[in-house]
Amino acid sequence: MDQLNQLSLEKQLEIASEKYPDILHEEHKEKEKKLPELKNVHGKVVMRLAPSPSGPLHLGHTRLCILNDEYTKRYGGELILRIEDTNPNNILPEAYEMIQEDCRWLGVNFTQYVVQSERIPFYYETARSLIKQGNAYMCSCKVEDFKRDLMNSTACPHRNISPEENLSIFESVIGNGPLQEHPVLVIKTDLHHPNPAVRDWIAFRVIEKPHPHTGRKYRFFPLMNFCVAADDHDLCLTHVIRGTDHINNTERQKYIFRYLGWKLPEYFHYGIIHIGDVILKTSLMKKGIISGEYTGWDDVRLATLRSLAARGYKPETFRKYWVDSGLNDVNADFSWEIFNSINRQYIDKTSDRYFFVSSPEKIKVDDAPETKALLNLYPNDDSRGFREYTVTKNPILYIPGQDMSEIENGDTIRLKGLYNIRKEDGIYRFAGTEVHGEKKKIIQWVSEDSIPFTIKKPDGDDDHGLLEKRATGKNGIIQLERYSFVNKVSDSTALFLHK
């Protein structure tokens, strides 16, 4: 090989073309984008989705759902939907059901459903094992003191209490007896760990608020890192993929695996995709819904799955977008441009075309004969049917205010499917029916008896105008020509989808 490499490039090519002609004629085939293979796959894989039930799923969650679903479908195996509801302060009771519905809508089929609040005794048992080993201790330091000790790598007074005493404190706390202070259970790691985030961390804390599922049965609730470690092992997870925001959590969780001699799943952390222009914080959405600012979880301004579905985004769009984005470990920005373009591919063929005139302006067309307008429901495809109108002579019509403002005296424009008009001295006149010839601006129009229509847009600004009459009674995703795709939900309203 070294000898080969000494040769000039030409020489190498010469030899290569004689001996291995194939390798020089490799064409670039267009590949369907595919997720990389998982490491360490031995047969089936077990993966999980672990949302907290603070609200329904939103755009941000869909990435994790799709990625995990793609892998469990590829390799076969289990996809566990695990509801992380060990913080009673952060639960929307309806969310348990909503999350499952959202997954099904996305085409994500989880094969097991686990609710953490039903597994508290298991967490207690795991905690007891760690306490007995001396790897966990009960602590009642003040929050500030606890943090200060960690930063200074010093042990708090409780760190050296005997396992027996810790166990008895633990039992009394979970036994719902009287409490003077609010103790926590701490997992011992390494006070000198270079990363302060990994030093002794809190595994359980007292929350007196009743839990929507378990009421007052428990008050000593495990925190995320503890449940995740215990459950990932108990549920036999083989692979865990999640965002880089969990890297430190993974380090913390590994201590429990080590203490208990558990086999680690294969971890993969991907870069965080920042999604701009929308509200994704469930707490903010909830606040807005309670205050009445938003109409509900499917309000057009929110980026919940419900809202996006209501606007007309397809499940396939989410899947393709996230598969195309891959598992890059670099943080990136979400691209609405690309997302919308993908969705357009899925909806264009099935969307009928109609005219909507935004900010309508009235015009009268002089010298116009009575005319029949025949408009395709879908361009160039007569088999899809037509919208047919008889327009009276010298009619009153409405055109978009935006277009109206751009018409100069002397301009001829085409009313699509009808005829041409020319503006002279501020008056509109019939200007023939010739479609071709001189290049004209082509605009949509509606007649006087059209219906008032509102488009609700995600930015909160609604567009008002007139919708052509033949659209009456037909709901679903349609394209309003020269305006955008929308999901028509009634004869007076549609939700804005995208251009």
Place this chain on the structure above:
RNA sequence: GCUCCGAUGGUGUAGUCCGGCCAAGCAUAUCGGCCUUUCGAGCCGACGACCCGGGUCCGAAUCCCGGUCGGAGCACCA
């Protein structure tokens, strides 16, 4: 500040592990052309990127060092 991570066109990615099929592919956006009675779809074309500086090597987007920039985490949230 501490720990860790990363850097490919306007945007999103492929390639980086195992240096040569990469004078860098795809998508999207933009611009032009064709088609079309939509600013949609389709077809064709153009534009446009390996963060900077060193090093190793016949050869570096790919390996090494330094710098710069960016990000994630540092909760009794998940």
